[in-house]
Structures are given as structure tokens and as C-alpha cells.
Amino acid sequence: MSVSAEDFDLVRRQVREFVRDKVVPREIEIMREDRIPDDLRAAAADMGLFGYAIPAEWGGLGLDLTQDVELAMELGYTTLSLRSMFGTNNGIAGQVLVGFGTDAQKSRWLERIAAGDVVASFALTEPGAGSNPAGLRTRARRDGDSWVIDGRKQFITNAPIADLFVVFARTSEPQPKNPGIAVFLVPAATPGLTVGPKDAKMGQEGAWTADVLLDNVRVPADALVGGDEAAGYRAAMTSLARGRVHIAALAVGTAQRALDESVAYATTNTQGGTPIGEFQLVQAMLADQQTGVLAGRAMVRQAAQAYVTGEDRRIAPSAAKLFCTEMVGTVADLAVQVHGGAGYMRDIPVERIYRDVRLLRLYEGTSEIQRLIIGGGLVRQATSGS
Numbered sequence: 510m511s512v513s514a515e516d517f518d519l520v521r522r523q524v525r526e527f528v529r530d531k532v533v534p535r536e537i538e539i540m541r542e543d544r545i546p547d548d549l550r551a552a553a554a555d556m557g558l559f560g561y562a563i564p565a566e567w568g569g570l571g572l573d574l575t576q577d578v579e580l581a582m583e584l585g586y587t588t589l590s591l592r593s594m595f596g597t598n599n600g601i602a603g604q605v606l607v608g609f610g611t612d613a614q615k616s617r618w619l620e621r622i623a624a625g626d627v628v629a630s631f632a633l634t635e636p637g638a639g640s641n642p643a644g645l646r647t648r649a650r651r652d653g654d655s656w657v658i659d660g661r662k663q664f665i666t667n668a669p670i671a672d673l674f675v676v677f678a679r680t681s682e683p684q685p686k687n688p689g690i691a692v693f694l695v696p697a698a699t700p701g702l703t704v705g706p707k708d709a710k711m712g713q714e715g716a717w718t719a720d721v722l723l724d725n726v727r728v729p730a731d732a733l734v735g736g737d738e739a740a741g742y743r744a745a746m747t748s749l750a751r752g753r754v755h756i757a758a759l760a761v762g763t764a765q766r767a768l769d770e771s772v773a774y775a776t777t778n779t780q781g782g783t784p785i786g787e788f789q790l791v792q793a794m795l796a797d798q799q800t801g802v803l804a805g806r807a808m809v810r811q812a813a814q815a816y817v818t819g820e821d822r823r824i825a826p827s828a829a830k831l832f833c834t835e836m837v838g839t840v841a842d843l844a845v846q847v848h849g850g851a852g853y854m855r856d857i858p859v860e861r862i863y864r865d866v867r868l869l870r871l872y873e874g875t876s877e878i879q880r881l882i883i884g885g886g887l888v889r890q891a892t893s894g895s
């Protein structure tokens with residue numbers, strides 16, 4: 510059950526005010542200190558942001574994807590590290606539990622995830638297994654009433670602050686129709702699990718990633734998500750497809766911010782006494798930015814609708830992510846250009862945005878992988894229909 514339009518309108522307004530009045534003025538502090546201040550974290554938790562996409566019966570706000578993307582467009586307006594703080598709880602990690610967990614697993618974890626008392630991380634990527642998770646080398650072997658997991662994960666968002674890892678591991682050799690990947694719930698405090706040092710990243714300061722090492726990590730049999738080894742790969746793919754529409758919406762929100770910064774700069778800064786916004790070549794850059802934002806917003810809304818109705822859960826999410834994340838890259842680049850030399854300076858929002866959005870084309874499936882999903886999907890549809 511999704512939230513009523515009136516209730517959602519209130520949520521969206523509250524989030525918009527929070528983002529624009531409370532977070533935007535602190536973006537430089539977040540960037541310099543590489544952390545989200547505790548008071549902003551607490552305010553986000555109070556608003557239910559750690560569980561906006563978790564069903565209400567498990568303590569979340571229960572937004573459906575059409576509402577999720579509207580919220581993401583608001584959240585994208587400020588540093589993307591804010592969204593990252595609760596992104597794994599609502600998205601890639603939380604949705605594995607929502608979609609595939611047993612009732613016992615849901616009741617043990619979901620309410621605390623939705624409240625922000627537990628931070629959940631999604632641990633799929635490994636050296637040599639990023640774009641193609643079928644190449645996973647982390648192994649889980651059954652030993653009596655337990656599973657024993659060994660392997661190494663990399664670039665795991667929120668790993669340094671996670672309480673729970675959703676860990677993908679191989680339980681059998683890949684077969685043509687079964688990649689042999691299961692998913693386990695591993696509390697961060699489990700002996701043998703260690704988190705590496707925080708990665709030094711290009712951007713998104715305040716959002717942390719790290720390696721996760723699993724050395725003889727023993728978890729009980731009921732840590733296997735859904736109680737079914739075959740659930741793992743499906744859970745990863747389903748969670749990522751939904752996440753792609755969300756990432757596309759974030760991109761649109763950030764593109765809107767880059768555009769607003771560009772218009773503000775162009776109308777208040779002069780060359781030779783003329784506001785640069787009067788130059789038609791600068792207006793052309795604003796025009797291209799605006800066109801990208803409008804096209805992206807329309808596409809995100811349509812893809813979210815098609816996802817919710819079940820009409821398209823594969824091609825449209827990938828197409829939206831591909832278009833919007835490439836679009837925001839262009840829009841951010843133009844924003845730096847509109848700002849001239851100032852656009853290259855730290856503390857100018859578009860400099861941060863330029864770095865922050867680069868990630869969107871890489872994670873949850875690179876642009877190349879989205880093209881493979883779209884193109885492959887179209888060809889499969891055509892050949893299976895003939």
C-alpha cells in the first residue's frame with residue numbers, strides 16, 4: 510500500500526524544507542569534514558528518511574517507487590552524501606530484505622533499519638566481480654547448522670558505519686540457469702568480519718566506502734535470506750533494477766541544482782559591465798541544461814510508473830539511469846563552464862557537483878551495463894515473440 514497523495518505531499522514538503530534550509534547551508538562543512546553532522550542525521554531519522562521505502566507494517570513510510578523518485582529529486586538537490594547515509598537502508602540492502610526475507614528476518618531487522626538504529630550495507634562487489642557479479646569468488650559453505658563465509662568485498666557504501674551486511678556469496682558453481690549465488694545477513698560484529706580503512710574518493714565527501722573482509726565468518730542457517738540459496742542472484746538483480754530508477758531521480762535533482770546555480774551566477778556576474786547571462790552562448794548552455802532536466806524528470810516519472818504497475822521492470826529502469834546519469838554529467842560540466850574560473854574553485858557548489866555526479870555513471874551498473882541490459886532486452890523480446 511502506498512501513501513495517500515495528501516500525506517505524501519506533506520512528506521515531500523518537509524523534505525524539501527529540510528534539504529534547502531538545513532542541509533544546503535552546511536554543504537561546505539560536510540565536504541570539509543567528510544561527515545554528515547549528528548544533528549542532521551538525527552533530523553533525517555526523525556523524518557523517517559532511513560525507512561521511506563520500507564513498508565509501513567515494518568515501521569517505514571511505505572512510499573512506492575513513484576513517490577520515492579519525487580523524494581529522490583528533492584534529495585538530489587544537495588550533497589549526495591546525505592542520501593547515501595540512508596540510501597542503503599531504503600534501497601539496495603533494505604529491498605533485499607523487503608522482497609526476499611522471511612517473516613522472521615523481516616521482524617528481526619526491518620523496524621530497526623527503518624528507524625535508522627541499524628545501518629545496512631549491500632556487499633556484492635569484489636575485485637574482479639563488479640559489472641558481472643556472476644564472477645563472485647566469496648564462498649559460503651554449509652557446516653552443520655551454520656554457514657561459513659570467506660571472501661573480500663570492495664567499495665561497500667556505509668561499510669565503516671554498518672551494523673548489518675547483506676553479503677552475496679557463492680554456494681555452488683554457476684550453471685546455465687543458476688549462477689549459484691546466495692545472500693546472507695551478517696551482523697557487523699560477527700567474528701571474522703573486518704572493515705578496511707575508509708576509501709579516499711573523488712567526491713561525495715560525507716559518504717564512506719570501504720573493503721569488507723570475511724575470514725571464516727560463521728552465521729546460523731537462518732541468516733540465509735529467504736531460506737533459499739537461489740534467492741541471492743534474483744534479490745540482487747531486483748534490488749538493483751529498482752535502485753536504478755531512484756539513482757536516475759537523484760541525477761535529475763542534482764541537475765536542477767546545477768541549473769539553478771548556473772542561472773543565479775549568469776544573472777549576477779558581469780564581464781565588461783554586461784551580465785554574462787545576456788550573452789547568447791551562455792544562454793545556450795542554460796538552455797541545454799534546462800532541456801536535460803525536463804527530459805530527465807519526465808523519463809524518471811514514466812519509468813517509476815511502469816515499474817509500479819509491473820509493465821516494465823527491466824528496460825525502463827536501465828534507460829532512465831543511463832539517460833539521467835549521463836545527462837547530469839553534461840549539465841554539471843556546463844555548470845562549471847557557465848561559472849568560468851570560479852567553477853573550478855573548491856567551495857563553489859558546481860565544483861562539488863561536478864565531482865559528486867561522476868559516481869552515478871559507475872555504480873548500480875555502469876552506463877555500458879545499462880546499454881547491454883536495454884539492447885539485450887530488446888533483442889530477447891523480439892526473438893522470443895517471433
Ligand SMILES: Cc1cc2nc3c(=O)[nH]c(=O)nc-3n(C[C@H](O)[C@H](O)[C@H](O)COP(=O)(O)OP(=O)(O)OC[C@H]3O[C@@H](n4cnc5c(N)ncnc54)[C@H](O)[C@@H]3O)c2cc1C
Binds near residue numbers: 631664666871
Ligand atoms: C563510491 C562507490 C560506492 C559503491 N557502493 C557499492 C555498494 O554499496 N555495494 C556494492 O556491492 N558495490 C558498490 N560499488 C561498486 C560498483 O557497483 C562497481 O564499482 C560497479 O558496478 C563497476 O564495477 P567495477 O568497479 O568492478 O568495474 P568493472 O566492471 O571492471 O568495469 C570497468 C569498465 O569495463 C566496462 N565493462 C565491464 N564489463 C563489461 C561488459 N560485459 N561489456 C562492456 N563493458 C564492460 C565497465 O562499463 C567499465 O567501463 C560502489 C562503487 C563506488 C565507486
